[in-house]
Amino acid sequence: MSSDTLAAVFGAADRLAGLGTTIFTEMTALADETGAINLGQGFPDVDGPDEAVQAAVRALHSGQNQYAPLAGVPPLIEAVRDHQREHYGLEPEAVQITFGATEAIAAALMGLCNPGDDVVVLEPYYDSYAACIGFAGATRRPVTLRPPAFALEEDELRAAIGPRARVLLLNSPHNPTGRVLTAAELQAIARACIEHDLICISDEVYEHLVYDGRHVPVATLGGMAERTLTVSSVGKSFSFTGWKVGWCSGPAELVRAARTVKQYLSFAGGTPLQHAAAAALRLPRSYLDELARSLRERRDRLCDGLSAAGLRPLVPAGTYFVNADVGGDAVAFCAELPHRCGVVALPTSAFYDHQEVASSLVRFAFCKREDVIDEASRRLARLV
Ligand SMILES: Cc1ncc(COP(=O)(O)O)c(C=O)c1O
Secondary structure (H helix, E strand, O other), X not given: OOHHHHHHHHHHHHHHHOOOOOHHHHHHHHXXXXXXXXXXXXXXXXXXXXXXXHHHHHXXXXXXXXXXXXXXXXXXXXXXXXXXXHHHOOOOOEEEEEEHHHHHHHHHHHHHOOOOOEEEEEEOOOOHHHHHHHHOOOEEEEEEOEOOOOEOOXXXXXXXXXXXXXXXXXXXXXXXXXXXXXXXXXXXXXXXXXXXXXEEEEEOOOOXXXXXXXXXXXXXXXXXXXXXXXXXXXXXXXXXXXXXXXXXXXXXXXXXXXXXXXXXXXXXXXXXXXHHHHHHHOOOHHHHHHHHHHHHHHHHHHHHHHHHOOOEEEOOOEOOEEEEEOOOOHHHHHHHHHHHHXXXXXXXXXXXXXXXXXXXXXXXXXXXXXHHHHHHHHHHHHHO
């Protein structure tokens, strides 16, 4: 292929997704190149529960190696149903297993949006949202969460909902701010969805990573179960981000829309890991409690390190991430940080359409071993 043709192909992909930046890839490459501690990308550096790993090995050795049924393997579908019931009192009509939450979100957006529809989304947002809204031929309408509180303002939410609005794409606990939306904020979202007859796609991958407050699925609010597709995965709850086993659940016709697209994206696989994910979901609650306790400790440890380095952390209520105000241009700060002290982090503005809102914020991941956080803190102390 000529370089012109290649440029045209990449140009088309960029245009479709509405993307202008490759900062995530760049920063990870920078970490590899410089040997810096990578607090940019959110993945744990220890494995998840051995019971689930053993279940994967058993599945691999017992012939669970062919395509899964399109909806997913029955033990995992049952485990997702039981999880939704036992944790939240939800009784989803249908469940679809996917390659991570990312595929569930992609399939849902493509299955539920027509070209020209609007998708209302909280910004900053997880980077795949913009791409998938683009793939669906829809337009994103961001509702800006501003530091330091990152609160959802109901009037701004309403201003983003125009006549073409079809989907509200929600994420709480929220990446990259670490916010867990309050009951009042969720009520505002529910009111807006009901009033404007919107479908809610609720990305709850950090549902069990909450340190202050409580995660409330928006589907549990009055009038929302029938219009909400809830998305989650084993990545964050069980520290298996590389397994990419996720799911969506909710009303049959919303799940069917996602399933129809998913069938042509990837059909159905990861069969042994689906069985292992079922085993993970069957672990006692004490596993999830212990994970949250340990992450809370690591959050506090990194926040202490950031404060000691003269940066001002905005202590998050959930997720893997803390944002810190570096008091200047965060993009330049992140570009220099690996060279100055051997740490990689991301400018929070990369997650915004309105990048100026977060021009001095940097996102650090704390889902790392304590010794790694301590070493990163020692290195960051060179900043003062
Ligand atoms: C908000 C949010 N949603 C979804 C994902 C991806 O989930 P999965 O790995 O299950 O595809 C991430 C991962 O960083 C995320 O931050």
